[in-house]
Structure formats: C-alpha cells, structure tokens
Amino acid sequence: MERVVVAGAGLAGLQAVIALRGQGYSGELVLVGAEPHPPYNRPPLSKAVLLGDADDPTLPFDAAALKVDVRLDTTATDLREGELDTDAGTLAYDGLVIATGAEPVRLPGDGAIYLRTRDDAVALRSRLQAGERVIVVGAGWIGAEVATAAARHGCRVTVLEQAATPVTHALPAEVGRHFAPWYAAAGVELLCGQRVAAVRPDGVDLADGRRLSASLVVVGVGVRPATSWLEGSGLALDHGVAVGPDLLTSWPAVVAAGDVTARWSPRYATRIRGEHWDDALRAPAVAAATLLGRDETYDPVPYVWSEQFGRFVQYAGHPAASDRIVWRGDPDRDPSWSAFWLTGDDRLTALIAVGRPRDLVQGRRLADRGVRVDAELLTDPAVSVQATVAGLAG
The missing domain is CATH 3.50.50.60 (FAD/NAD(P)-binding domain)
Structure with missing residues (x-):
C-alpha cells in the first residue's frame, strides 16, 4: 500500500497511526480530523476539564516522528472504493481506517x-x-x-x-x-x-x-456512531460501521475502529457497540494488523468507568437477560460494593464495582476466561474474586 488514510483524529485515529508505524508500515500516511485541535482524550472532558482540575486533554503526538500528514479542520463527506471525499477535496487511498467516532443524540x-x-x-x-x-x-x-x-x-x-x-x-x-x-x-x-x-x-x-x-x-442521553457521511456509499452499516472480529468492513482494505463501529463478537454472538475509551485505545492495533494482512482479532470483555459524586464506578462484561446477580457488600449501607452477573452454571459474565477496583480487575479476567466461580464465596468481600475459582473446573 502506497497511501493509508485515517479518517478521524481522535484517540482511535491516533492509535491507528501509531500502530501502523509500529507494525512496519512505511508508506504515505494521512490523518484527517474534523476538529481544529490535535488528537485529545475525551474522558477528561466530563471529569477533570468540567471540574476545573485540568485544561489540556491533548494526547502526546509527534507528527514529524510518525511521518504523518495531519489535516485538521477537515471533515469526511463521502466514500467510494479508493477515494475519500472531504470538504477540502478528495483523497485517494490504498488502505483506509474509519475512526470518525460518535455524535450526541x-x-x-x-x-x-x-x-x-x-x-x-x-x-x-x-x-x-x-x-x-x-x-x-x-x-x-x-x-x-x-x-x-x-x-x-x-x-x-x-x-x-x-x-x-x-x-x-x-x-x-x-x-x-x-x-x-x-x-x-x-x-x-x-x-x-x-x-x-x-x-x-x-x-x-x-x-x-x-x-x-x-x-x-x-x-446527555447517549451517542450514535458518526456514519451519516457513509450513507449511500454501499459500505455495510448496522447501527455503526459493520465489522468482523478482525475489524475489516464489507470493503477490502477498509477497516474501522472506535466508537463508529458495530463489531461482531464471537464471544457473545452479537454485534457490540463499544462507545468507550477502552475500545478506542485497544482496537486500532488490530485494525492496523488487518490492514497490513495479518491475522488478528479483537473480541475483549467490554469495559467502561465513570467518576460521579465522589465515587469510582467500573463496569465490565455483557450480561444476558437470564443471568442472575449476586452482591458483594450492601449497596444500601456500604460505601464500596460490587455486583456480579452469573450464568446458570455460575460463570461470570459481567460485574460492576463501586470503589472496589481490585474486584473489577480480577472479575474482568474471570469473565474473559469464562470460568466457573463459587457464588457463595463471591459474596464475601474478605475473599478475593480470583480466589472464588479455587478448586473449580473451568
């Protein structure tokens, strides 16, 4: 590929640029962003920036070192195979990363x-x-x-x-x-x-x-993927840019990552709308690998966190309607507590942790592995989440 264009200059777009160079791509690289600002982190906007604790969420970014042509204040407007239209003109591409994010409902x-x-x-x-x-x-x-x-x-x-x-x-x-x-x-x-x-x-x-x-x-009633510019292009959309576990779209040499995607998850046998920082950070490395012809997949346990009213809330997983919930601590009395979603055979599918980050880290690993846990032990805050699998078959 002689030229790869990355549409979207947020975290996902920047990570795609870094991943492409890190994985050996040496051709021309163009990063297109609709905003006038260089890539920045979005989570601080509703946290530290609003609180007045921080002013600059800009991400570390050395365009010269990455040998990337950055075109800010430039909006993607249409797409054809091999050509990306923008409000500043048309860009030909051999490979394309779609990372245009989401927009508020x-x-x-x-x-x-x-x-x-x-x-x-x-x-x-x-x-x-x-x-x-x-x-x-x-x-x-x-x-x-x-x-x-x-x-x-x-x-x-x-x-x-x-x-x-x-x-x-x-x-x-x-x-x-x-x-x-x-x-x-x-x-x-x-x-x-x-x-x-x-x-x-x-x-x-x-x-x-x-x-x-x-x-x-x-x-603040949610977001939807920023795909209006893709309507009529022929690229497959399904409440986002439809991609497989390898993050490849319905077109060859076109991948997508971050909030704009609706990715197929073999783990959950459904499409997942990530919409969170974790996906924007981690998925672009797989998108870049796919674009460069490598065989990789992205199918993690979803994760999101929130800081609200003095509490650190973390949520991971994708529970099914049939899952039951077990509690670790009393939410009506304890300042910190967790809740876990379990299948009928006591496999952990999701959890939420309030002020208990260790529960989240260990529980997310168990959800990723799909192992069985001892539900009674899980309710005891004095027992580590990891220890609840002791002696049980995976």
Whole structure:
C-alpha cells in the first residue's frame, strides 16, 4: 500500500497511526480530523476539564516522528472504493481506517448544550457558575458526571431521567436504583420517569405538558456512531460501521475502529457497540494488523468507568437477560460494593464495582476466561474474586 488514510483524529485515529508505524508500515500516511485541535482524550472532558482540575486533554503526538500528514479542520463527506471525499477535496487511498467516532443524540428544540468535543467542555465549564439553575437531561454515565461538576461549582442542579432508575442503558433497575441516593447526597435533584419533549435555551418542555425553567440545559442521553457521511456509499452499516472480529468492513482494505463501529463478537454472538475509551485505545492495533494482512482479532470483555459524586464506578462484561446477580457488600449501607452477573452454571459474565477496583480487575479476567466461580464465596468481600475459582473446573 502506497497511501493509508485515517479518517478521524481522535484517540482511535491516533492509535491507528501509531500502530501502523509500529507494525512496519512505511508508506504515505494521512490523518484527517474534523476538529481544529490535535488528537485529545475525551474522558477528561466530563471529569477533570468540567471540574476545573485540568485544561489540556491533548494526547502526546509527534507528527514529524510518525511521518504523518495531519489535516485538521477537515471533515469526511463521502466514500467510494479508493477515494475519500472531504470538504477540502478528495483523497485517494490504498488502505483506509474509519475512526470518525460518535455524535450526541439530540432532542427536539434548540438552546441545549451537548458535551462531546473539547470546545463543548470549555464552553460548558464557563457557564457553570454558583447559583445557576442547571437542568441535565439523562442520568447515564455522562449525565451523572455533568451533574457532579455542576454541583461542585455551586449550581442548583436537576437531573431528568426518562426511565425509573439511573443508567438504564447499561444496568437493570435492581442495580441502577442504588445510584439514585448519590444524587440527593450531593445536593442534586433527580427526577425519574420524566420524558423531555423539547429543550429550550431557558428550560425544557416535558411530555406531560409541564415546563421547567433553567438558565442552562445540558443533554446527555447517549451517542450514535458518526456514519451519516457513509450513507449511500454501499459500505455495510448496522447501527455503526459493520465489522468482523478482525475489524475489516464489507470493503477490502477498509477497516474501522472506535466508537463508529458495530463489531461482531464471537464471544457473545452479537454485534457490540463499544462507545468507550477502552475500545478506542485497544482496537486500532488490530485494525492496523488487518490492514497490513495479518491475522488478528479483537473480541475483549467490554469495559467502561465513570467518576460521579465522589465515587469510582467500573463496569465490565455483557450480561444476558437470564443471568442472575449476586452482591458483594450492601449497596444500601456500604460505601464500596460490587455486583456480579452469573450464568446458570455460575460463570461470570459481567460485574460492576463501586470503589472496589481490585474486584473489577480480577472479575474482568474471570469473565474473559469464562470460568466457573463459587457464588457463595463471591459474596464475601474478605475473599478475593480470583480466589472464588479455587478448586473449580473451568
């Protein structure tokens, strides 16, 4: 291949560039990014940047050393086999990495802030002033982190959630309900079962006809893969760019990585939408290997973390509806606790750990291996998660 183009200059795009060079690719390399900023980390945007603990999430990046032609403020607009159209012209390619990420799900109406980019975070932080009335729509990972920052800045915060409990996109109600008391303890009003019909610059309209006023509305109800520019191209899409475990798309010499993908997982026999930092960090190495003709696959146990209301929350795995949950610690009483999803034969499929990072690390390894555990031992916080497999057959 004489020229490889990487579409998307976020973490996944940067990691693809690093991986290609690290795996021996010596041809022309072009990195195209829609934003004017060099590659940066997104997790700090809703955490350290909003809190005021950090200003610069820029990733270490030496374009000269990597011999990459960086074209920022350049948006991919269309795709044909061998050609990538951008708003600055057409780029021919022999190999292509699609890493255009995701974009926020938007609600009807105007005037709300959607947190996705570095500029979004800086603009939002400037408006989080003591005494301001802030409405956050969505009690998922991002909504909780925005509420945390707003409360820390002295804002009067209300979080509106359509579901009955927080984090329903990832957690069942029996787990998510334990997140609800954290809001009140932080001085944040949480209103569940509230569907927002429209957002306005000065508040929101609820589906039941009520209108709530605020000086600032922030929406965090999820993201969707940034694939609108690929519609009509003929490339296979399935709630994201459809890729196999090798991250190859339906076209030869075109791979995809990061938030934009919907990857087939042999482990779970379904498509996985990663949408998290861990995928953007790790998947590009496999995408690069596939592009260079090597036989590698990417099929990890999914992982995400959140920092909200003074708690470190980690979640890993992909539970099935039939799995049962066992608890390690009492969420109603203990400051730190974990919950584990087990199959009928006591194999660990997923876990959530609140303030228990060791549980997460060990549990994620067991989920990856698919081994059986002793469910009774697992409920004892004094026993390491790893020790619960002692004497059991895998």
